[in-house]
Amino acid sequence: MPELPEVESVRRGLVEADLRAPVESIYRSRKRLRYSSSPRALVGARPGALDRRGKYIIWSFHGERGEGSGDGERLGLLLHLGMSGRCGVAAADKPRVPHTHLILTFADGRELRFVDPRRFGGFEVAPLDELYARPPIANLGPEPLDPGFSGELLAARVGASKRAIRDALLDQHAVAGIGNIYALEALFEAGLHPLVEASRLRPSAWERLAEALQQVLRRGIDNGGTTLKDFRNVVGAVGRNQDDLRVYGRAGEPCPTCGRALKGFVSGGRSGVYCPYDQSRRRVR
Ligand SMILES: [Zn+2]
Numbered sequence: 014m015p016e017l018p019e020v021e022s023v024r025r026g027l028v029e030a031d032l033r034a035p036v037e038s039i040y041r042s043r044k045r046l047r048y049s050s051s052p053r054a055l056v057g058a059r060p061g062a063l064d065r066r067g068k069y070i071i072w073s074f075h076g077e078r079g080e081g082s083g084d085g086e087r088l089g090l091l092l093h094l095g096m097s098g099r100c101g102v103a104a105a106d107k108p109r110v111p112h113t114h115l116i117l118t119f120a121d122g123r124e125l126r127f128v129d130p131r132r133f134g135g136f137e138v139a140p141l142d143e144l145y146a147r148p149p150i151a152n153l154g155p156e157p158l159d160p161g162f163s164g165e166l167l168a169a170r171v172g173a174s175k176r177a178i179r180d181a182l183l184d185q186h187a188v189a190g191i192g193n194i195y196a197l198e199a200l201f202e203a204g205l206h207p208l209v210e211a212s213r214l215r216p217s218a219w220e221r222l223a224e225a226l227q228q229v230l231r232r233g234i235d236n237g238g239t240t241l242k243d244f245r246n247v248v249g250a251v252g253r254n255q256d257d258l259r260v261y262g263r264a265g266e267p268c269p270t271c272g273r274a275l276k277g278f279v280s281g282g283r284s285g286v287y288c289p290y291d292q293s294r295r296r297v298r
Contacts (some may be wrong), residue, residue, distance in 0.1 A: 014095070014096050014192055014196060015068060015094040015098070015159070015192075015244055016068060016190060016191060016192035016195050016233075016239075017065075017067065017068060017158075017189070017190030017191065017195065017230055017233070017234075017238075018195070018230055018233030018234045018238050018239065018252075018254065019094070019233075019238035019239060019244050019252065020067075020070060020190070021065055021067055021068060021234050021238075022062050022234065022237050022238040022246050022252065023094070023100050023246060023247055024064075024065045024070050025250065026100075026102070026246045026247030027063050027070070027072070027102070027125075027247055028063050028288060030102045030247060031243055032060045032102070032119055032120075032121075032123065032125070033058070033059065033060060033070035033191070034117070034119040034123075035057055035058060035059045035091065035119065035120050036055045036057065036058050036059075036060075036074070036117050036119060036120075037056070037118050037119060037120045038056065038118045038144065039052050039053065039056055039115075039117055039118070040113075040115070040116040040283070041114065041115055041116075042113065042114040042115070042119070044112075044114055044132060044133065046091075046129065046132050046133045046134065046135040046136070047095055047132060047133050047134060047185075048135040048136075048137060049114075049135045049137065050136075050138050050139065050254050051138065052090070052115060052117070052136070052138045052194055054076075054088055054138050055088060055090065055117060055138055056208075057065070057075055057076070058075060058076050058088055059070060059072060059074060059075045060073075060074055060119070060199065061073040061075055061087075061101070063072050065172060066150050066153055066156065066268045067153045067154075067156070067189030067190040067191075067192055068093060068094070068185070068188060068189075069091055069092065069093050069149065069150060069152070069153075069217075070091070070092040070093075070100070071089055071091055071092075071141075071144060071176040071209075072089065072090040072091075073087060073088070073089060073141050073143070074087070074088040074089070075087060075088075076136060077150075078086055080095050086138065087141040087142070088138060088139070088140060088141060089138070089139060089140065089141035089144040089145075090136060090137075091137040091138075091144050091150070091208075092127065092134075092136050093134050093135055093136070093149075094129070094134045094195040095129060095131065095132070095133030095134025095135065096131045096133040096134070096242040096243070097129055097130050097133065097134070097242075097255060098127065098128070098129040098133070098134030098150060099126075099127070099128045099129070099243070099244075099245050099248055100125065100126070100127055100128075100130065101125075101126045101245070101247055101248070102124070102125055102126075102247050102248070103123070103124050103126055103135070104122060104124070105118055105122050105124050106122075107124075109126070110126075110128055111130075112128050112129060112130040112132075113125040113126050113127070113128050114127055114128070114129055114132070115136055115173065118192045119286035126232075127240065129288060130243075132197040146148055149185075150206075152185070152186055153185055153187050153189040154185060154188040154189050155185070155188060155189065156168055156182075156190070157188055157189070157190060157191065157223075157226050157227060157230060158227060158230060158231070162223060162227065163218030163220070163223055164216060164218075164219030164221070164222060164223040164224075165216070165219065165220075166215075166223070167187075167188060167222065167223050167226075168214070168216065168220050170186075170187045170188060170248070171184070171187040171188070171211050172211060172212060172214070172219065173211075173212055174210075174211040174212060174263060175210055175211070175212055176188075176209070176210070176211055176281075176282070177207060177208040177209065177210065177211070177280050178200065178205060178206075178207060178208075178209055178211045178214065178222075178286055179193075179196050179197065179207035179208065179212040179280060180280055180281040180283075182196040182199075182200075182226075183196060183203070183281075183283070188226070190230070191295055192203035193261075193283055193284075193285070194239055194258065195226065195229050195230055195264055196262045197228040197260055197261050197285050197286060197287070198225075198258060198259060198260060198261055199222060199225040199228075199229045200222070200225070200287065200292065201259055201260045201287065201288065201291070201292060202224040202225035202228060202229060202259075202275055203218070203221040203222045203224075204221070204291055204292055204293075204296060205221070205222060205292055205296065206287060206292045206293060206294040206296065207217060207278070207280070207285050207287050208278065208280055208294065209294055209296075209297060213297045214297050214298075215297055215298035216298075217294075217298045218297055218298050221235055229253075232254065233252075233254045234255075235254055236253040236254035236257055237250070237252040237253055237254070238252030238254055239252050239254040239255050240252040240254075240255055241255060241262070243269055254283070260275055260286050260287065260288065261286065262286070263275050263286060264276060264277030264286045265277070268288040268290065268291060270288065270291050271288065271290050271291055273289070273290050274290065275287065275288055
């Protein structure tokens with residue numbers, strides 16, 4: 014499932030594609046997505062700034078009547094990749110792949126194509142201010158790569174939780190953009206047991222964890238994201254971060270630090286992995 018680094022890689026790819034021509038036409042499949050709204054309002058609109066919050070891309074569009082007509086004309090396209098969603102930019106004459114659910118055709122002959130075989134992703138078109146002011150965006154926790162992010166902030170969000178720290182980190186209200194891969198990698202880097210109760214962690218552990226989260230997320234972005242199966246960037250290329258994962262998906266293999274066998278577990282219905290030696294359950298500071 015795409016997490017912050019994968020979504021950020023897509024956002025950067027869209028920025029690089031530098032789409033500026035207005036939307037000429039829209040195709041929407043008849044298939045139900047996890048959520049969607051009518052994209053019709055985007056016809057005639059010009060693409061603008063690309064933002065990201067957590068695992069969401071927020072693309073602003075200027076309405077047909079152009080600048081000077083007030084904030085009401087600023088539209089937003091919210092994109093969520095779900096489990097298997099892809100956003101690609103292609104020439105309009107390139108054949109469509111199966112499971113293409115949304116296409117914006119721009120006046121310069123290029124297209125944005127949203128492809129999602131499992132249809133857990135989706136999109137929404139609404140006035141930009143509205144998209145920011147309501148869920149899911151309004152409910153997201155802090156951005157872990159923002160300058161103000163810290164262990165103190167993380168502790169304030171989830172420090173009272175009785176849940177296992179790995180599970181608490183997956184809650185998008187606690188911190189935005191973290192999924193299983195980067196949670197497990199960060200806990201390994203911070204030397205914290207993934208099943209330790211969040212409320213037991215001391216301030217020094219929260220600081221280490223906040224730094225580890227930033228480190229693994231930055232590495233993920235630098236590597237163009239992690240591709241385990243489905244993830245592709247906007248030009249259809251796989252990420253490289255899967256080669257740099259230290260523990261994720263490696264239960265039973267030797268720990269990259271101490272060489273002892275990494276151990277798998279399941280909590281909250283999700284699998285995980287840790288090093289029993291480097292991530293002692295007793296370590297809370
Ligand atoms: Zn180890």
